[in-house]
Amino acid sequence: MQIRSERQTTSFKSKIKGIAERVAISFFFATFFITIFLMTCKTDIDKYLNIINIMSVDIKKANNDKVSIDLVKKQIINYPAYGTIYANLIIPSIDLYYPVYHGDDLDIMMKGIGHYAGSFFPGENGSILLAAHNNVHFQRLYDVKLNDKIILETIYGTFTYEPYDFKVIDATDEDALPINQGEEILMMYTCYPRTAVGYASKRYVVYSKLVEANYEKVKSN
Amino acid sequence: MKKLNLIKEYIYMFLISLLALLLISSLIFKFTILNSNYMINLLDNNNYYELLYNDIHKEMVNNIPSSGFNETIFNNIFDINTLKNDTKKILINFYNNEETNLDTSNLKITLEGNINSYINSNNIIASNKEEITNFINLIDKIYKDNVIPTSILNNYKDKIYKLNIAIIIIIIISLINFALVLILKRKNIKNYITIPLLFCAFIYFFAFIYIKCSVDINNLIIYNDSITLLIKEIFNNLIKYLIMIAIICIELDILVELIFRNKK
The missing domain is CATH 1.10.274 (Enzyme I; Chain A, domain 2)
Incomplete structure (x- = not known):
C-alpha cells in the first residue's frame, strides 16, 4: 500500500512538473516573440498609435487658456484647438461683430467666421485668410471701404487692419489668395455676386494691411 | 548530440507555435473585417444607417x-x-x-x-x-x-483580394505542418499541441492588455459620426475576440492535458 501511494505521489509530482515545464516554455516563447516584435516594429506601432490617439479628442476638454505669442519670433505658442473660437472680428462701419473660429469647414461656417488653418495667425507677420457665407456673417462685406477699421480681438492681443484693395476672383484662383510670411495681410472673402444662386463660381475679396497691434491680454466672449 | 537534438526540437516547436498564431490571426480577420456578411451585420445591428443619414x-x-x-x-x-x-x-x-x-x-x-x-x-x-x-x-x-468613400475602397480592393489569397496559403501550409507533426512527432504530440496553444494565449492576452492601455477608443473621432461608430465597433469586437481566443486556447490546453493524462 505504501509503495503504491509513493508511486502515485511521484506520478502526480511528475505530471505537475510536466505541466509547469510546458507553461514555462510557452511563456518563454511568447516573451521572446514579443521582444523581437517590439524591437523591429516599435516605431511603426508608436506611429499608428499616435495617429489613433490624435484622433481621440475629448472636445469638451479642449481649451485655449495657454494660447500666447512669442513677440521676438512672431510665433504663436500653443495654437488654438481646431474648431474653437480664438477671436472676434469687428468692423464698426458695417456693424459686424462675429466670432472667429480656427478652421473653415462648413460646420464652422454655419456658426461664425472661419480662419483657414493653413494661413498665419494675427501677430505672426504673415497672410491671414478668413471666410464666411455672403448671406450670413459676411452679408455686408461688399460695403467695406478704404480707410474703414477692421479689428481682430484675439485671446492674446488686438490687431487693427485697414483695407487697401478689393477684387472679384474665380473660386479656384489660389494665386489671388497667397499665403506668405514677411508682411501681415488680412484677406476676407465670400461668395460673389451677392445674389448668387447655386454654387457661386466667384469670390469677393477684401485685402487689408496691419496698422496697429496691441498685445495686452483680451478676454474672448 | 542529445543537446543539439533538443535545441532543434525546441526551434521546431517555436515555429509550429508561430504558425498556430498566424493561422488563428488569419482566421479572425477572415471571419470579421474580410467578411462581407460580418460587415453588413455590423451595420444592421447598430444604428449606422440613421447616423449616416444624419x-x-x-x-x-x-x-x-x-x-x-x-x-x-x-x-x-x-x-x-x-x-x-x-x-x-x-x-x-x-x-x-x-x-x-x-x-x-x-x-x-x-x-x-x-x-x-x-x-x-x-x-x-x-x-x-x-x-x-x-x-x-x-x-x-x-x-x-x-x-x-469609393475612392478609398478602390485603393484597397486589390490589397484585400491579395490578403485573402495569402490567408488561404497560410491555412494550407499550417495544415501540412500540423499533419507532419502528427506523423513524425507522435511520441511528443502533447507538447506540440499544448505549447502552441499556451503561446497563442499569452500573445493574445498581452495584445489585449497593450491595446487597452495604449488606445483611447472611446473618444475616437474619424471623419463623421457614422464612420466613427463603425471603426469603434470593429475595434471593440477585435479586442473582445483577442481575450476570448486567449481563454479558448487555455481551455483547449486543459482539455488536452486531461485527455493525455493517463498516457505516458
Whole structure:
C-alpha cells in the first residue's frame, strides 16, 4: 500500500512538473516573440498609435487658456484647438461683430467666421485668410471701404487692419489668395455676386494691411 | 548530440507555435473585417444607417447658406432605405473585387426638380444655369463620398483580394505542418499541441492588455459620426475576440492535458 501511494505521489509530482515545464516554455516563447516584435516594429506601432490617439479628442476638454505669442519670433505658442473660437472680428462701419473660429469647414461656417488653418495667425507677420457665407456673417462685406477699421480681438492681443484693395476672383484662383510670411495681410472673402444662386463660381475679396497691434491680454466672449 | 537534438526540437516547436498564431490571426480577420456578411451585420445591428443619414443630410444642409436656397430642396432626394441598399451593394462588390460605383441619377433628377420648383415659387432669377448644375453635382458628390468613400475602397480592393489569397496559403501550409507533426512527432504530440496553444494565449492576452492601455477608443473621432461608430465597433469586437481566443486556447490546453493524462 505504501509503495503504491509513493508511486502515485511521484506520478502526480511528475505530471505537475510536466505541466509547469510546458507553461514555462510557452511563456518563454511568447516573451521572446514579443521582444523581437517590439524591437523591429516599435516605431511603426508608436506611429499608428499616435495617429489613433490624435484622433481621440475629448472636445469638451479642449481649451485655449495657454494660447500666447512669442513677440521676438512672431510665433504663436500653443495654437488654438481646431474648431474653437480664438477671436472676434469687428468692423464698426458695417456693424459686424462675429466670432472667429480656427478652421473653415462648413460646420464652422454655419456658426461664425472661419480662419483657414493653413494661413498665419494675427501677430505672426504673415497672410491671414478668413471666410464666411455672403448671406450670413459676411452679408455686408461688399460695403467695406478704404480707410474703414477692421479689428481682430484675439485671446492674446488686438490687431487693427485697414483695407487697401478689393477684387472679384474665380473660386479656384489660389494665386489671388497667397499665403506668405514677411508682411501681415488680412484677406476676407465670400461668395460673389451677392445674389448668387447655386454654387457661386466667384469670390469677393477684401485685402487689408496691419496698422496697429496691441498685445495686452483680451478676454474672448 | 542529445543537446543539439533538443535545441532543434525546441526551434521546431517555436515555429509550429508561430504558425498556430498566424493561422488563428488569419482566421479572425477572415471571419470579421474580410467578411462581407460580418460587415453588413455590423451595420444592421447598430444604428449606422440613421447616423449616416444624419451625417449626409447635415453636410448637404451646410451648403445651403451659400446657395440661396433652403432645406426643402433636399426633400425626398434620398432616404434610409436607399442608403442601406446602396451601402450593401458597394460592400458586396468591394469584397467580390468588382467595380464599386453608385447610380445616383434618381437623386440628381429629384434635386433638380426641387430646385426648379423652389426657384419658380420664390420668383428667383437664376441667371447662371451652370452654377445650379455645379450645386447639384456638389450634392451628388457629398452623397457618394459619404455612403462609402469609393475612392478609398478602390485603393484597397486589390490589397484585400491579395490578403485573402495569402490567408488561404497560410491555412494550407499550417495544415501540412500540423499533419507532419502528427506523423513524425507522435511520441511528443502533447507538447506540440499544448505549447502552441499556451503561446497563442499569452500573445493574445498581452495584445489585449497593450491595446487597452495604449488606445483611447472611446473618444475616437474619424471623419463623421457614422464612420466613427463603425471603426469603434470593429475595434471593440477585435479586442473582445483577442481575450476570448486567449481563454479558448487555455481551455483547449486543459482539455488536452486531461485527455493525455493517463498516457505516458
